[in-house]
Amino acid sequence: MSEQVFEATIAKDQRIEPRDWMPEGYRKTMIRQIAQHAHSEIIGMQPEGAWITRAPSLRRKAILLAKVQDEAGHGLYLYSAAETLGADRGDLTRRLIEGRQKYSSIFNYPTLTFADVGVIGWLVDGAAICNQVPLCRSSFGPYARAMIRICKEESFHQRQGYELLMTMMRGTPAQREMVQDAVNRWWWPSLMMFGPPDAESPNTAQSMAWKIKRHTNDELRQRFVDMSVPQAGALGVTLPDGDLRWNAEREHYDFGEIDWSELKRVISGDGPMNRERIAHRRRADEQGAWVREAAAAHAAKRQGVPA
Numbered sequence: 001m002s003e004q005v006f007e008a009t010i011a012k013d014q015r016i017e018p019r020d021w022m023p024e025g026y027r028k029t030m031i032r033q034i035a036q037h038a039h040s041e042i043i044g045m046q047p048e049g050a051w052i053t054r055a056p057s058l059r060r061k062a063i064l065l066a067k068v069q070d071e072a073g074h075g076l077y078l079y080s081a082a083e084t085l086g087a088d089r090g091d092l093t094r095r096l097i098e099g100r101q102k103y104s105s106i107f108n109y110p111t112l113t114f115a116d117v118g119v120i121g122w123l124v125d126g127a128a129i130c131n132q133v134p135l136c137r138s139s140f141g142p143y144a145r146a147m148i149r150i151c152k153e154e155s156f157h158q159r160q161g162y163e164l165l166m167t168m169m170r171g172t173p174a175q176r177e178m179v180q181d182a183v184n185r186w187w188w189p190s191l192m193m194f195g196p197p198d199a200e201s202p203n204t205a206q207s208m209a210w211k212i213k214r215h216t217n218d219e220l221r222q223r224f225v226d227m228s229v230p231q232a233g234a235l236g237v238t239l240p241d242g243d244l245r246w247n248a249e250r251e252h253y254d255f256g257e258i259d260w261s262e263l264k265r266v267i268s269g270d271g272p273m274n275r276e277r278i279a280h281r282r283r284a285d286e287q288g289a290w291v292r293e294a295a296a297a298h299a300a301k302r303q304g305v306p307a
């Protein structure tokens, strides 16, 4: 009976809520995806965070600080959504630190110049929006609702990145070169954010049937390419792909072969910055232990429970 109610709710495009009956596989998939998403937001604070002290003006510093704080907020909404399914945030963090749970491949690349901050806003947040807007209609209520707010903030992040790049492109030849160099380094990893090709994506079929995912990895990757090509033109940069051209028959841009061995390497922990990212997260967790203990002791005291 409960399974029928679950199936009927999915079929009617209504939301599954935390107290509803759900198959164990659905619960596990949701915890996996939401936890990976939360970890990505938190680890994603590091590449841009590295530029807060070096931002070239007070205005740029304030903008970057606000953006990185937004990412912490996104991580928190998402950990809360995972907790409605019975997961424990401390346990999820341990799994991340011990390499037992994944986070987005994109955050394992270094941010070498300030242009990288702009390109992360334009391409990485742009890819995130492409992937996340359909997740606002995801079948699990708390995840779908968290996505609505996250997407609004991501749109702002994307525009700030594009505006920063526009400003640099109006600057000196050296600034324009910095932008082009950053685009060259981030373009292919941004395409990899959408995950393996559909034929090699073990989770897509089931997640589409449960209406967790609304589009396949390849569909969203194509949407992102189609959206980015005119933006690159307006900016005056070249995307580093000699095979990129409009296909009038398909009404989409064709693009070159992605190096899937690179994505596999980065996902399995061997990307350019994987070790640094996890070591930094582990250090922050250890250094924050006393704050968590003090907060728990304070909460217990207020409830009249001896610490």
Ligand code: BYC
Binding pocket: 032, 033, 036, 037, 038, 040, 041, 044, 045, 071, 102, 103, 104, 105, 106, 124, 125, 128, 131, 192, 193, 194, 195, 196, 200, 201, 202, 203, 204, 207, 213, 217, 267
């Ligand atoms: N990186 O069967 P598949 C942000 C894993 S944060 C690492 O296609 P699925 C931002 C995948 O998890 C952006 N791992 O899986 C923050 C699976 O592994 P397991 C984060 C990847 O779940 C700060 C295996 O490969 N966004 O925007 O159906 C600053 C097979 O893949 C990746 C989200 O997390 C990858 N790129 O589809 C700026 C969005 N791709 O668990 C920006 C939510 C795949 O089976 N997540 N894997 O061992 C999703 O939409 C989906 O989980 C994915 C993958 C499309 C990513």
